[in-house]
Amino acid sequence: MIYLDHCATTPMSAKALDTYTKTAQSFYGNEQSLHDDGEAASQLLQHCRAKLTTIIHGKSEGIYFTSGGSDSNITALLSLAYGNEDYGKHIITSPLEHPSVYQALNRLNQEGFSVSEVKVKSNGEVCLDSLQQLLRDDTILVTITHASSETGVIQPLKDIGRILEGKNVVFHSDTVQTFAKVPIDITSYQLDAISISAHKLNGPKNCGACYIAPGTNWKGLYSGVTHQQGWKPGTIDIPGVTAFTEAALAFHEHHAETTAYWKRMQQWMLTNLSDDVFSLFGDIDNRLPHHLALRAKGKEGQWIMLECNRNGIAISSGSACKSSDSSPPKSLIAMGHTAEAAHGLFRISFGKDTTYRELEKTVEVLHRITA
Known part of the structure; x- marks a missing residue:
């Protein structure tokens, strides 16, 4: 996984x-x-x-x-x-x-x-x-x-x-x-x-x-x-x-090098995900270096999460502590997004041991399931 x-x-x-x-x-x-x-x-x-x-x-x-x-x-x-x-x-x-x-x-x-x-x-x-x-x-x-x-x-x-x-x-x-x-x-x-x-x-x-x-x-x-x-x-x-x-x-003690590593990964992901399909929620620069809040055009975030899981990739469709109701993320509505767009949220977050090979596989799966 x-x-x-x-x-x-x-x-x-x-x-x-x-x-x-x-x-x-x-x-x-x-x-x-x-x-x-x-x-x-x-x-x-x-x-x-x-x-x-x-x-x-x-x-x-x-x-x-x-x-x-x-x-x-x-x-x-x-x-x-x-x-x-x-x-x-x-x-x-x-x-x-x-x-x-x-x-x-x-x-x-x-x-x-x-x-x-x-x-x-x-x-x-x-x-x-x-x-x-x-x-x-x-x-x-x-x-x-x-x-x-x-x-x-x-x-x-x-x-x-x-x-x-x-x-x-x-x-x-x-x-x-x-x-x-x-x-x-x-x-x-x-x-x-x-x-x-x-x-x-x-x-x-x-x-x-x-x-x-x-x-x-x-x-x-x-x-x-x-x-x-x-x-x-x-x-x-x-x-x-x-x-x-x-x-x-x-x-x-190692946050500077870890941050730099994550930022390169973050940019790599954004560069390699198709702009025609995927979009980023929130500021592109002033954000957690290991975090990407994304949306795939016409797809529910939970569906993306489940399809990734079926392909051996664990991501999230929002906060793990969010209640199980079907309301869209409050944060995205406050930012001016429609309920439909907010329901598209899925989150990718890196760890210290995340590799580019794992990201390459993830990009390949995301493109395949949204094609």
């Missing part, structure tokens, strides 16, 4: 798997226990926190571990909203977000918070003028993804940070698709919180984290919890965290 669905999930790297196994064998103590085995696990956990925050130029005490990206988004948004509701109940987001963001915001909306969505330009970037116009005196939280899993377009977080500078507004971003792959500087972007996940970068599934800048108000969702300063109950998966850290550092 040719696997080209790395934005959905990735295989664990050999180093991450080895790290997981060795840690599970040697650091099995509960990091909250007071004996030596517990202390050893606690020290390893603090080491991982420090290493992960070097990637985003943050502070180690700002890392809180979760069960993955969706958990990070939901827990962060609820905690940040509850922790700041004394200042207002207005939240701003975009129509480009992961389903987990909407799950959290829908709950908040039912609880008396109000949610506004910024407009989106035709190239897939949020409209900064729209954001500026939506800000109110009671706005407490802005959450804008760093890059949509559907469109792949990278959002202008630094510009958003400038707009929010000096305002009493918490700035959160879902960086699950970009963490360790696209440079993120918490300070220069003026971000207060981000969500990250391990399995998007060759780490283990069911492991993720939130970063919340020290000093940012948040309120835990569970009463009486002592783990992670009251963030979440449950013993932290130390082997999972260490494998996550190993995988993230490997991506971060």
Whole structure:
């Protein structure tokens, strides 16, 4: 099988798997226990926190571990909203977000918070003028993804940070698709919180984290919890965290050459796919280097995905976490595409080990099934 669905999930790297196994064998103590085995696990956990925050130029005490990206988004948004509701109940987001963001915001909306969505330009970037116009005196939280899993377009977080500078507004971003792959500087972007996940970068599934800048108000969702300063109950998966850290550092340390490799692949694919049949959704330059959001004229994206699967190629027809309803991708409708065009979305996403031979086979199959 040719696997080209790395934005959905990735295989664990050999180093991450080895790290997981060795840690599970040697650091099995509960990091909250007071004996030596517990202390050893606690020290390893603090080491991982420090290493992960070097990637985003943050502070180690700002890392809180979760069960993955969706958990990070939901827990962060609820905690940040509850922790700041004394200042207002207005939240701003975009129509480009992961389903987990909407799950959290829908709950908040039912609880008396109000949610506004910024407009989106035709190239897939949020409209900064729209954001500026939506800000109110009671706005407490802005959450804008760093890059949509559907469109792949990278959002202008630094510009958003400038707009929010000096305002009493918490700035959160879902960086699950970009963490360790696209440079993120918490300070220069003026971000207060981000969500990250391990399995998007060759780490283990069911492991993720939130970063919340020290000093940012948040309120835990569970009463009486002592783990992670009251963030979440449950013993932290130390082997999972260490494998996550190993995988993230490997991506971060080699991101320049990996990005260049992926960009060449991206351009090769676009050059070799017929313009008469295939078209790209979103900005051609300002996008994830390993991501292509495509449409084949007159074909449903899900049909393309199933035909590719029948030919031994794994791609996606959108977010792996999207509900099973038949509505077109919200992000593409916001960009001005018709429902028919939006239903044509299929996504190809590369990994570290993707080869040109695999891409050649994929192009051949795509041309054959759409002929």
